[in-house]
Amino acid sequence: xxxxxxxxxxxxxxxxxxxxxxxxxxxxxxxxxxxxxxxxxxxxxxxxxxxxxxxxxxxxxxxxxxxxxxxxxxxxxxxxxxxxxxxxxxxxxxxxxxxxxxxxxxxxxxxxxxxxxxxxxxxxxxxxxxxxxxxxxxxxxxxxxxxxxxxxxxxxxxxxxxxxxxxxxxxxxxxxxxxxxxxxxxxxxxxxxxxxxxxxxxxxxxxxxxxxxxxxxxxxxxxxxxxxxxxxxxxxxxxxxxxxxxxxxxxxxxxxxxxxxxxxxxxxxxxxxxxxxxxxxxxxxxxxxxxxxxxxxxxxxxxxxxxxxxxxxxxxxxxxxxxxxxxxxxxxxxxxx
Amino acid sequence: xxxxxxxxxxxxxxxxxxxxxxxxxxxxxxxxxxxxxxxxxxxxxxxxxxxxxxxxxxxxxxxxxxxxxxxxxxxxxxxxxxxxxxxxxxxxxxxxxxxxxxxxxxxxxxxxxxxxxxxxxxxxxxxxxxxxxxxxxxxxxxxxxxxxxxxxxxxxxxxxxxxxxxxxxxxxxxxxxxxxxxxxxxxxxxxxxxxxxxxxxxxxxxxxxxxxxxxxxxxxxxxxxxxxxxxxxxxxxxxxxxxxxxxxxxxxxxxxxxxxxxxxxxxxxxxxxxxxxxxxxxxxxxxxxxxxxxxxxxxxxxxxxxxxxxxxxxxxxxxxxxxxxxxxxxxxxxxxx
DNA sequence: TAGCCATATGTAAATGTTTACATTTTTATC
DNA sequence: GATAAAAATGTAAACATTTACATATGGCTA
Numbered sequence: 087x088x089x090x091x092x093x094x095x096x097x098x099x100x101x102x103x104x105x106x107x108x109x110x111x112x113x114x115x116x117x118x119x120x121x122x123x124x125x126x127x128x129x130x131x132x133x134x135x136x137x138x139x140x141x142x143x144x145x146x147x148x149x150x151x152x153x154x155x156x157x158x159x160x161x162x163x164x165x166x167x168x169x170x171x172x173x174x175x176x177x178x179x180x181x182x183x184x185x186x187x188x189x190x191x192x193x194x195x196x197x198x199x200x201x202x203x204x205x206x207x208x209x210x211x212x213x214x215x216x217x218x219x220x221x222x223x224x225x226x227x228x229x230x231x232x233x234x235x236x237x238x239x240x241x242x243x244x245x246x247x248x249x250x251x252x253x254x255x256x257x258x259x260x261x262x263x264x265x266x267x268x269x270x271x272x273x274x275x276x277x278x279x280x281x282x283x284x285x286x287x288x289x290x291x292x293x294x295x296x297x298x299x300x301x302x303x304x305x306x307x308x309x310x311x312x313x314x315x316x317x318x319x320x321x322x323x324x325x326x327x328x329x330x331x332x333x334x335x336x337x338x339x340x341x342x343x344x345x346x347x348x349x350x351x352x353x354x355x356x357x358x359x360x361x362x363x364x365x366x367x368x369x370x371x372x373x374x375x376x377x378x379x380x381x382x383x384x385x386x387x388x389x390x391x392x393x394x395x396x397x398x399x400x401x402x403x404x405x406x407x408x409x410x411x412x413x414x415x416x417x418x419x420x421x422x423x
Numbered sequence: 424x425x426x427x428x429x430x431x432x433x434x435x436x437x438x439x440x441x442x443x444x445x446x447x448x449x450x451x452x453x454x455x456x457x458x459x460x461x462x463x464x465x466x467x468x469x470x471x472x473x474x475x476x477x478x479x480x481x482x483x484x485x486x487x488x489x490x491x492x493x494x495x496x497x498x499x500x501x502x503x504x505x506x507x508x509x510x511x512x513x514x515x516x517x518x519x520x521x522x523x524x525x526x527x528x529x530x531x532x533x534x535x536x537x538x539x540x541x542x543x544x545x546x547x548x549x550x551x552x553x554x555x556x557x558x559x560x561x562x563x564x565x566x567x568x569x570x571x572x573x574x575x576x577x578x579x580x581x582x583x584x585x586x587x588x589x590x591x592x593x594x595x596x597x598x599x600x601x602x603x604x605x606x607x608x609x610x611x612x613x614x615x616x617x618x619x620x621x622x623x624x625x626x627x628x629x630x631x632x633x634x635x636x637x638x639x640x641x642x643x644x645x646x647x648x649x650x651x652x653x654x655x656x657x658x659x660x661x662x663x664x665x666x667x668x669x670x671x672x673x674x675x676x677x678x679x680x681x682x683x684x685x686x687x688x689x690x691x692x693x694x695x696x697x698x699x700x701x702x703x704x705x706x707x708x709x710x711x712x713x714x715x716x717x718x719x720x721x722x723x724x725x726x727x728x729x730x731x732x733x734x735x736x737x738x739x740x741x742x743x744x745x746x747x748x749x750x751x752x753x754x755x756x757x758x759x760x
Numbered sequence: 761t762a763g764c765c766a767t768a769t770g771t772a773a774a775t776g777t778t779t780a781c782a783t784t785t786t787t788a789t790c
Numbered sequence: 791g792a793t794a795a796a797a798a799t800g801t802a803a804a805c806a807t808t809t810a811c812a813t814a815t816g817g818c819t820a
Contacts, residue, residue: 137806
């Protein structure tokens, strides 16, 4: 592969001149510019980004850490980061890893080795302390979907508890009185917070949530189906169902309908996240919109500011986001007594 | 940020020794290994991947070129590449760009500048000639979802025509006699091939496809809805509908049902791609499975072999893939005369 | 035509690694 | 304890750039 020296030699100029042409530098005559450009083309010269990064000490990538791309939620996240990255003509460097402390740590380390100065990280398993230490070392490091008091200015997060409350209020407003929940069996904090918010709002309005009407499962279609079966197996009636996420909610609806319950006329179902799926299901899903892509874009912009050493006042930027209720077809007014 | 020299100085050894420790090199005593490792940790030393790549002349990334990550199809593609990349402890470098010749060219160039030696590229707009030239320059370049005779050994593609035929055969076997189609309005070859295959199979069995019962639209939910409305507006009856992709198919179903047609009892609908959505819709969609993720994995492995200068016999690896019919709930036997 | 400025070009150091080769140290053998 | 062999460590070049600084070139003005 042709180097800058090859170009210089053949063009009969110094490497400095070639470099200036390659970077559209300021002081170079049109004549040599043309001459050098032609030779670059002939040789198929392509500047080596590694050498460039080494000498300029700046990266032209944006790093993202997520578990994987199969989950549409994370695909949206990555897409948000990519949008902003592209605006700044940077490329996405993707570091995936299953959700374990080790793999999350490794994913971040790999980005660090590449001297990626801007990182948007989705970490659920690393400890607060470790993340705090990391963020002291990496100015342009921002966390998404996580809140840590000590580094609040670097955390872009969703108020899951409030989401649970909004769901409860919606169902209460629809005259429901008997509730069930499907949650995720994974030990991350989100499911707990969503459930807690839901429950606290029920409590506040004098309603009860029977503990046996809370079922846990894999956070996907099948998990929702199974959990709904378990719910029905209790034999206890309920008219409103709050589900951890949209995929599970759609699975639950399918089980409910298979068992002769109509959604929403017999049972209202509300999901969480508002991923693409929720608009394609039938009935279309009422859910809480989690604006991941928007949040990811903000996170990336924030990371860029921080990397640039710009002062960021966490009060005037909205680091906390509240999910928005999206009413579709899976919830309706409860007519029974 | 601490460099290898800092570590060497403080540990009282040469940079070569530090390098050997960092790379788990062969000839270094346990004692110095421990000593140096400790200092690396103390200093938070992180080897500079750019410098490394420069001197070793090898990359530790795998490049992918796709339009964006919003589309689940491309997210699956990227995910397949990522899976293989991770197995080889490489990271994904993502180069997105809308589908235009310029942006596709630029996306590939950016990967080239990073000296990415393995690339999986989804290009619809660059000419055959340009891609042929590129692949002469880049040994580890592989194209997915595209077939070019002259570089067949680097093309992993789906037989769209055959897909259309399979769909037709399925509907014919279900006793259907009046057909409609929804295609994509975009000028890439896939929609044309799918339609052509469908039509040729109908012709072969002595059936007709009324040209006014072919409608074109945006390849998404709304596009499907609109196209279905246009179909109904013709006033001509049909009992079987072949749709360009799953999203459009789901949109079409929703319009059909809104207009009083039951799917599948009144009209059978078959989609294409078998994205996540098709399992979540109601009725669940009968469709043609496009094994993108698997193909992306194979493409990545192929690119790795080619980059390694290994001989690849395009006959013994399956570069052409045939979509598989997935029967779900949106097609059924036609009982009318 | 000398002198001056602006513009264009060149020189060389620096970036952080790896690795072939050279040198030193340790271990084993007699 | 001398010697050889093996193991550990060090030296220095190479990788492909950018850029501060130095130098050369050309056009004006007086």
